[in-house]
Amino acid sequence: MPTVNIFWFRRDLRLNDNAALYHALKDSHPVVPVFIFDRNILDKLEDKTDRRVAFIHAAIIELQQELLAIGSAIEVYYGAPLEVYRALLSKYKINKVFANHDYEPYALEREKAIADLLQAHGATLHTYKDQVIFEKDEVLKDDGKPYTVFTPYSKKWKATLKDFHLKAYPTEKYFSNFYKQPVQEILLLQSMGFKEVGQLFPSKQLNEEIVKKYKEQRDFPGIDSTSKLGLHLRFGTVSIRAVAEKGRALCETYLNELIWRDFYHMILWHFPQVGMGKAFKPEYDTIEWRRDQGEFEKWCNGQTGYPIVDAGMRELNATGFMHNRVRMVVASFLTKHLLLDWRLGEAYFAQKLLDFDLAANNGGWQWAAGSGCDAAPYFRIFNPYLQTQKFDPQLTYIKKWVPEFQEFNYPKPIVEHELARNRCLEVYAMALKK
Structure with a gap:
């Protein structure tokens, strides 16, 4: 049974300038690269065409090509991480496992369980700052x-x-320390219950002119x-x-x-409570949110009758991306105009955004709702018409995503702006006086 170190790829799908990988390769044992498609996460995804899974899969294939060129290969697993590590411990004598920090509540729980398992087998887990x-x-x-x-x-x-x-981190200096092994077959998306999406993803090259x-x-x-x-x-x-x-x-x-x-x-x-559904400012948890599934679905589907809001939601649903200014507009609309709980929007973005990140997504939604750190005050309510005049004056964005916005069949506004504004101010003020 060979003695090795493991490098556990997670939110760091690259060989170059990778902190924990650098430390792993500099250590005294050959490094086996491992990626786990975590069933505890994937099995909760209802959409089996989730673009993020396809993106990860494509990134893993790219990593495999780079590793094959230097005589190594990545081992890819689909399962519960604890079970995968039990299998790895039966295959190798593991000295150390290296990984980069993850800050999300589930990731921290997962790490602790694996660190405990490794310790019971005389191995250790080492993590580093990278993202x-x-x-x-x-x-x-x-x-x-x-x-x-x-x-x-x-x-x-x-x-x-x-x-x-x-x-x-000059990882390439130490590529010879990867464990030498023949190509390992990479799981197909279909074997995990997911489908190819055929989507072209944004380039990883930074456009300096932009x-x-x-x-x-x-x-x-x-x-x-x-x-x-x-x-x-x-x-x-x-x-x-x-x-x-x-x-x-x-x-x-x-x-x-x-x-x-x-x-x-x-x-x-x-403040880990913000990642567990709590408002950063606890008094905002006393707001009496409306419950209207029909209005929420119209917001999700881009059928609110407010073209800038509908354009943003349609762009999100079609591409997994939404422009940052428009993210603020649609979030303000859900929480202030419709008085629907920001957690509904946070969860919908978590389902749809290609770049979904718990910390940033939560921060953005709580900012819009007024409940977060450094948040917009509750009485700041974006006027979608003024936002359109200011940031899409030629209606270029709206025409692309809501071409029918001037036609008879386009829905009437779901709520009148001034009525919504006054209702929001009243409900928020009542909750925050308590």
């Missing part, structure tokens, strides 16, 4: 407490940043004005260090968007 620039307690207020407002956090983040924080114009153009959904790297950052097919270094050089506004990622991951770490 953010700063994490946990690395950017704190002077009194040692976590920031809950973004602007001072971002200033401290920038003051803390040194060149070495963005330096790449980043240079990001500050001026980022709020206009009708033009190609965002990097669309969210999906690649989510699954680690690109390095956050490389992207942040380009952002720092090309556009501070773009860099700020990456800092928001770190901020929300820090919030999830220090």
Whole structure:
């Protein structure tokens, strides 16, 4: 039985500039790369054409080609991680398992169970920071407490940043330390109950021209004005260090968007209740949300009668992507105009977004609802018509996704704006006075 180290791929599907992989390859035993399609996650997905599963599968195949070129291969499993590690322990004498940090509640539970199993077999689990620039307690207020407002956090983040924080891990120097084995067959999507989607995914190459114009153009959904790297950052097919270094050089506004990622991951770490369905500001859990399944479904399907809202939802349903300005508009509409619980929207985005990330998704929804850290005040209610005039003045975005918006068969507005605004202010004020 060979003695090996395991590198456990998770949200870091690349060989280059990968923190834990670098440490694994520098250690004294050959490294077996492993990926687990986690049944505890996949079996809960109702949509068997989920684009994210197809994206991960394609990324794994790409990794396999790179590994085969250096005489190694990735071992891919479909199962409960604990069972997979029991099988690995019967196949290898495992010395150490290396992985990069994951901050989500389920991931932390999973890690603890596997660390306990490994310990019982004389092995250890080692994890490293990789998907953010700063994490946990690395950017704190002077009194040692976590920031809950973004602007001072971002200033401290920038003051803390040194060149070495963005330096790449030179993994390629140690590729000879991968465990040498013949090609391992990669599971087919169909064998896990999923189907190919035939979708082209955004490029992982950062478009520098878009980043240079990001500050001026980022709020206009009708033009190609965002990097669309969210999906690649989510699954680690690109390095956050490389992207942040380009952002720092090309556009501070773009860099700020990456800092928001770190901020929300820090919030999830220090306030894990937000990842478990709780409002960051507990008083917002007393709001009496309306319950109207019909209105929720109209919002989901882009049939609200508000073209900018409907365009966003249709783009999401068709592509798995939604422009960030429009994400704010549709989230405000659900929580303020329809007075439906932000958790419904959070869960729908979690189902549909290619770049779904628990920390950022939760942060965005709680920001829109007013219940989060550094959130918009509850009386700030986006007017969809004004948002359209300001950010889609030529109606380019609306015409693409809601071509029938001026036709007789387009639905009337689901609720009148002024009525919705007054109702929201009244209900929120009542809850927050308690």
